Amino acid sequence: MPGPIQSIERAAAVLRLLARGSGRMGVGEIAAALGLAKPTAHGILRTLQGVGFVDQDAASGKYHLSPALQDLGAGHLDANELRSRAINRADALAARSGESVRIAAPVDGGVVVIHHVFRPDNTEQELAVGEELPPHATALGKVLLAYDGELADAVGGGELPALTHRTLIDPIALRRAVSEVRRTGWAGDIGEFRSGEASVAAPIRSRGGLVVGAIGVSGPVDRLCDGQLRFRAALVAQVREAAAAVSRDLGGAQ
Numbered sequence: 001m002p003g004p005i006q007s008i009e010r011a012a013a014v015l016r017l018l019a020r021g022s023g024r025m026g027v028g029e030i031a032a033a034l035g036l037a038k039p040t041a042h043g044i045l046r047t048l049q050g051v052g053f054v055d056q057d058a059a060s061g062k063y064h065l066s067p068a069l070q071d072l073g074a075g076h077l078d079a080n081e082l083r084s085r086a087i088n089r090a091d092a093l094a095a096r097s098g099e100s101v102r103i104a105a106p107v108d109g110g111v112v113v114i115h116h117v118f119r120p121d122n123t124e125q126e127l128a129v130g131e132e133l134p135p136h137a138t139a140l141g142k143v144l145l146a147y148d149g150e151l152a153d154a155v156g157g158g159e160l161p162a163l164t165h166r167t168l169i170d171p172i173a174l175r176r177a178v179s180e181v182r183r184t185g186w187a188g189d190i191g192e193f194r195s196g197e198a199s200v201a202a203p204i205r206s207r208g209g210l211v212v213g214a215i216g217v218s219g220p221v222d223r224l225c226d227g228q229l230r231f232r233a234a235l236v237a238q239v240r241e242a243a244a245a246v247s248r249d250l251g252g253a254q
Contacts, residue, residue, distance in 0.1 A: 010036065011044050015053065015065065024062040051207045052251075079105045082213050083115045086204065086246045090117045090215060093242040097217050097235060099224070101242075102128060103204070104140040105213040106148055111141045119219065134193065136160050136174050137167045139201035140214045142187035146178045147203060147211035166191040186240055187214075188231050190221055198224040200236055202243035205252030212250070215243050 013034055018025060025033075031041035045063050048054035052068040086103055094101040094117040103115040116128045135141030135155050145152050160169040168174045181187040186202040193199070201216025216239055217224070225231055 007044070010034070010040070011048060014041070014044050014048065015069075018054065018063065018065050024057065024060070024064045026060075026062045030063070050251075079107060079112075079114045079213075082204070082250075085249050086115065086213075086215065089242050089246045089249070090115055093215070093217065093238060094118070094120055097238050099217040099219040099235075100125065101215065101217050102140060103213055103215045104133060104144065104201075106144055106151055109151065109154055111135050111138070111144050111151070113140075114213070134161070134163060136169075137163050137189060137192040139187040139189045139199040139216050139218075142178060142181050142189070143201045143203050143214035143216075144211070145174075146181040146187070152178070163193055164191055164195045166195075168192060186236055186243075187216075188236075190225060190229055196221055198231070200224065200231055200239045202240045203247075204243055205247040205250065207251040209252055212252075215239065215246060 014030060017030060017033055027038055027042050027045060030036070030045065031038045034041065036044075045054060045056075049056060049063070049066075053066050054063050055066045056063050082105055083103065090101045090103055098120060100119040101117040102113050104111050105114050106112075107114075111133045113128045113131045113133065118125045118127075133141050135145050135151060145155060156171055156175075160171065160174065161167070162169050168177060177187075186200060188198065188200045190198045197218060198221045199216050199218035201214045203211045204213040204215055206212045217235065221229070224235060
């Protein structure tokens with residue numbers, strides 16, 4: 001059985017040390033307190049700073065815990081911050097694809113649209129911000145199901161309502177679909193949420209690879225799919241590229 005990973009143990013010790021006393025310490029102080037070489041302590045601090053767990057005071061050079069640690073229990077990036085960081089990428093995706101773009105995030109145990117860019121063709125459209133999506137019947141929802149165990153448990157523990165004749169209502173079939181999302185890195189639905197409408201989505205990741213949301217396009221089936229009901233490869237690539245770009249902006253390279 002593998003033993004403990006020393007670098008993680010040391011990082012945890014640094015966090016515990018900073019949580020005591022005044023909460024502000026220099027590299028030398030931390031190294032001495034933990035019996036580490038100064039370069040080792042500095043490397044750990046830089047890594048913790050890079051993932052947002054530690055901040056450095058510009059004036060004194062001392063380190064202290066980041067407020068971000070207080071949000072660890074939520075497990076997700078704040079929806080407003082995610083939206084603000086992804087707006088430009090969403091606009092660009094709508095312009096390239098010619099389709100409506102939505103960003104969704106886990107909110108209070110559900111999947112909620114937090115940003116919506118209208119299809120750039122001046123047709124009448126209804127704003128979807130704030131809409132709660134059925135996780136099992138939408139591409140955005142399937143992405144979050146694939147990477148959010150709590151959401152998957154909640155959905156898997158209840159009855160899956162049929163919204164159209166194509167909706168996945170068999171839990172086994174849904175688990176297979178979700179597993180495929182993890183394998184391919186994107187999700188799709190063809191008429192599962194609304195008849196005649198299809199969607200494609202991909203995960204947005206923050207630091208450390210944590211999935212904090214999903215971005216995707218939606219539109220008529222005949223525009224997103226070919227004659228064999230296969231998603232157009234160029235469209236899937238555009239969605240994945242947009243998701244990767246947002247992830248890079250959040251520090252979660254994809």
